[in-house]
Amino acid sequence: MTGTAVPPITPRGEEARYYERLRAHEVTYQGCADCDSVIFPLRTVCPGCGSESLEDRVSSGRGSIHSFTTQHRAGHPLLADRVPYTLVLVDLDEGFRVMADLPGVDPESVAVGQSVEAWFDDIDERLTVLRFRRAGEDS
Numbered sequence: 001m002t003g004t005a006v007p008p009i010t011p012r013g014e015e016a017r018y019y020e021r022l023r024a025h026e027v028t029y030q031g032c033a034d035c036d037s038v039i040f041p042l043r044t045v046c047p048g049c050g051s052e053s054l055e056d057r058v059s060s061g062r063g064s065i066h067s068f069t070t071q072h073r074a075g076h077p078l079l080a081d082r083v084p085y086t087l088v089l090v091d092l093d094e095g096f097r098v099m100a101d102l103p104g105v106d107p108e109s110v111a112v113g114q115s116v117e118a119w120f121d122d123i124d125e126r127l128t129v130l131r132f133r134r135a136g137e138d139s
Helices: 013-023 077-082
Strands: 028-032 054-058 062-071 085-092 097-101 115-122 128-134
Touching: 013 028, 013 054, 013 128, 097 128
Parallel strands: none
Antiparallel strands: 028 054, 062 085, 062 115, 085 097, 115 128
């Protein structure tokens, strides 16, 4: 990194649960027991039917690229040494989308529909970040 310290994060509510599960190397989403909706990000009420009968589920982390963009300007000083980097919007196999980066790849080689899988970058003892890699590749 560039020497810039990782800013402290203070997740609350469902966000805190999501980050705790990332620390355990799990991508968490929810399912509604009443209408069977797949829900991400985590919530307290189903956006489909209003039910509070939501259960946490763990994704396989596998999916395909729905869309992507390559950043040529860092969105934060912590990312300055990674420019250019590719952000991907991934359709996970369980039926929800998530955005993360796809580090260490030639942006010209990224395509919609490519298979990807989650990997977990333990930034420090407080923070784990969700990233993706092409299916079958090492991080």
